Amino acid sequence: MGFISLVHTTGQHREGEAAMTLADTAPKLGRKRDHTRDAEILDCAIAVLAETGYDGMTIDEVAARAKAGKATVYRRWSSKAELVIDAVACMKNRDLDPSQLPDTGTLRGDLLAMIKPMAIEEGEKKMQVMAGLISMLSKSPELADAANAAIVEPRARINRILMTRAMERGEISRDTDIETVALISPAMASYRVLILRKPVDRAFLISLIDGVILPALGLPARSSLPVR
Template identity: 45%
Template sequence: MEKRKKETTLKPAQLAPVLGRKRDPSLDTSILTATLEMLAEEGFDGMTMDKIAIKVGTGKAACYRRWPSKVKLVKEALIWMNRNQLELEKIPNTGSLRNDFLAVLKPHSMEEANAKLRVLGGLGTFWLDEEIEKKGITEIFGPWTEVNRTLIQRAMERGEISKKANVELVCKVLNSMATYRALIERKPPDKALFIALIDNVIMPALKNPG
């Protein structure tokens, strides 16, 4: 007579999936901060994931778990830098598009402005990466586009500007100005230049599109 096989019953604990360690947001912030500091100090070509890990006081694996390459880490750090500068949760709403634009351009100390310039000036061959060449600048300066688009759309809803205005084109013009100023001229934001651009180019283009 064939013996009946003994059935094995799994307990709930055995059925539950094994979860990994919860990601620590504070470590993310530390890595991104260290990345920006190292870009300013050694440049993209001089920095490595090992150096960043040592600077933070963590293992290299912790960096690679979050960002699979140095290029992706640097791109994320630059986006994070722009988001922090803009404070997206506090987008101005003064009731005037011109004043909203000016409110976005917060006064920064010379030390902060120069630190950002050193970061951007240290990018080197970062710009030669295939992924960055295709859409890197668009993503890095995306937070600025997001804010400008919100401000312009609000003004359009208020009837302050024409509904036929080319919102995306104006956002590109604003971003191009900021990018050229930072990456080509290597100069901090100039409020007088920004005001002239708003008054003589941006506002006329939005109110009276061709």
């Protein structure tokens, strides 16, 4: 389960022991480390994390699921905390295409175009992971930063972009508080999954757009024309 193709970009951490100023690792002799295992282990870590949460996750389970020895895991990450931070950071790459956003001409059209089964599923997965991390966020600022960058920010950023475009288009008022409005859907979707434990489906997202977001921006549910 999960594709292997991901490359994790957040650094290998220290692999040797001696203090090396440059060239993180450099054993000239011996068998080379199989870096295809890295992403596989991280994928399994994400899966276990989503299923059991940070405290419930065990290195044994991750290693077993990746058909790896624990030594193979600890050779790459010096602790459970580092593995998790790297795994979470790695989710950032699963994101929707960087700037290949829809551009339908209306904000409503753009927001609706963002509702795709794949995006919903990926969002659900991220929320499962987030659920297992929340109690840790206050204990590990480093993890909190990783979770923010990989899970929280990407969503908000997309909304910010779409709404900024709508503003430049003249569709919404110049003095809209985009920063806040862009957080409505992430916030309400999180709340629905994490706390109400109900599914975030297409119908919910549409009612959110038409019942909350667009009205909050002063647009009717069926906006299409710029105001001026």
